[in-house]
Amino acid sequence: MASAARREPRAPGFWPLAVVFGAFVLFLYGPMLAIVVLSFQGPEGGLTFPMRGWSLHWFRQLWEGIGVIDIGAALRRSLGLGMLVMTQTVLLSLLAGLAYRKRLPGGAPLFYVVVASLIMPSIIVSLGIGLMFRLLDSGVKLALEAWSPEALEGFTTTLGMFSSGLGAQLTWTLPFGLLIMFAIFNRFNPAYEEAARDLGASAWQTQRHVVLPLIAPSLVGIGMFGFTLSWDEIARSSQAMGDLNTLPLELQGLTTTVTTPVIYALGTVTTAISFAVMGLSLALVALWRRRG
Template identity: 60%
Template sequence: MNRRQEGRPLSFYVLATIFALFVVFLYGPVATILALSFQGPSGGLTFPMNGVSLHWFERLWSGGGVVDIGSAFRRSFALGLVVMVLTVVISVSAGLAFRKRFRGATALFYVAIASLIVPSIVVSLGIALEFRILDDLLGQAATALGLTPPRNSIGLFTSGLGAHLSWTLPFGLLIMFAVFNRLDKSYEEAARDLGATPWQSFRFVILPMIAPFLIGISLFGFTLSWDEIARSSQTMGSTNTLPLELAALTTTVTTPEIYALGTTVTAVSFLVIFGTLGLFILMQRRRAARGLPGA
């Protein structure tokens, strides 16, 4: 006997409508900026669009606009790559260290993730103040020794790097702690029984198993650094990252050039995200083909 097919309940359509409205609310502004950034030379900041062209992108990248996007792009990209690498390396090292019990581990864990609950602007101000105090102390010491006082240490790869790591590292640490807590130690023990050294055990056993999670941490590290504004506001010194340039332009630019810059920043973020997802899927397929655990 065929079962009578029942229609979906009213709650399904209500929840589906709420979800659709949420998606529109989330991606509607992005779609609007994307569309308005392709306006013609006489375009404005609102609809209707006046022509379709790449004029504002050409103006932005040629240096004819009010911001040197090439320099800001390179600074943000370089900083994001450094933050990504350091986040992965430090997170994996900390995950390996926390596999063994040691005194003060709990306190160290809470200190490491505390920056997640501290307002970003407070972290930025604190780091900037810390480096200014350090500059004063070093300057006084150099003067007392008859040396030339060091230059201002606040900059992209000093205080700026520290500010971004205070945001990305807690995410990397939490991921790696969860991964290593679930990792079956029997694979390492088997490698040791076969004569593998600790480095060989890590390289050929642990690393292949945690590789997909390292891709996720890399994604967190780069994208969080690439889009960060609040923690960058007081720590970059005389240079600006691309998001800071974008934030500054919101009060001065009255042309679609600002939309072109916003589209560029968003495009890089999506390129990194989808590229990372593609790499993750490829690694999962290779793991499945080799019969590795976790595939």
């Protein structure tokens, strides 16, 4: 009672700011919550409120398939591509961050080239990558025609999920990974490395046993960032995936043809996977810090 009596009153601007913040959170997460709720409707459910019963009907229909689109295959493709993008983003961001710790010849122009992909419209980047690989197709066909006409019959295109598609998504994830690594190493205390060298550790041992364990939680965060950016990428992938689509591209196509809550069920599943990846990343960070 006494502590409550001594509590300072709220500032005059607290409640107006609280209302604005609440409205912002509702605007940010309200649509997602509405989709999750509507995905649990009964067989007579529609795309809008009010709810018409509760069931797992639309999840069962999603499992059985949606028309001619193989959602399971698209899901597996997105997971595989997302894992590869995550691995490449962590590895290349780490190597670039280590390289930029010292004076790197041509480092400034290289940095601006990498970050420039964040400024350019995503669809322009996708069109440029698609055009580049189509020009590459022309060169490959000329080379095959000259050296091995038999192989030309089996060649289709160099465009693909793990060639042009991977490159398109890395233009989106790598700049973020590089900027995060800059922030990490700007706060890194070099005294730990100096102490390791004073104790006789080599450069490789210092990196392996001192630097990497200290920045490991941040690398997990970069990996989570890379996966989630790849998982829902559409614009940069639209012209660079070739014949096979990722799950977001299939979902974009379904929005014009599917008129039942099954599309909400698909959105709920993809959102659950995103939250699962984020939860796993946070658990790994917490485990690493506990071990440290």
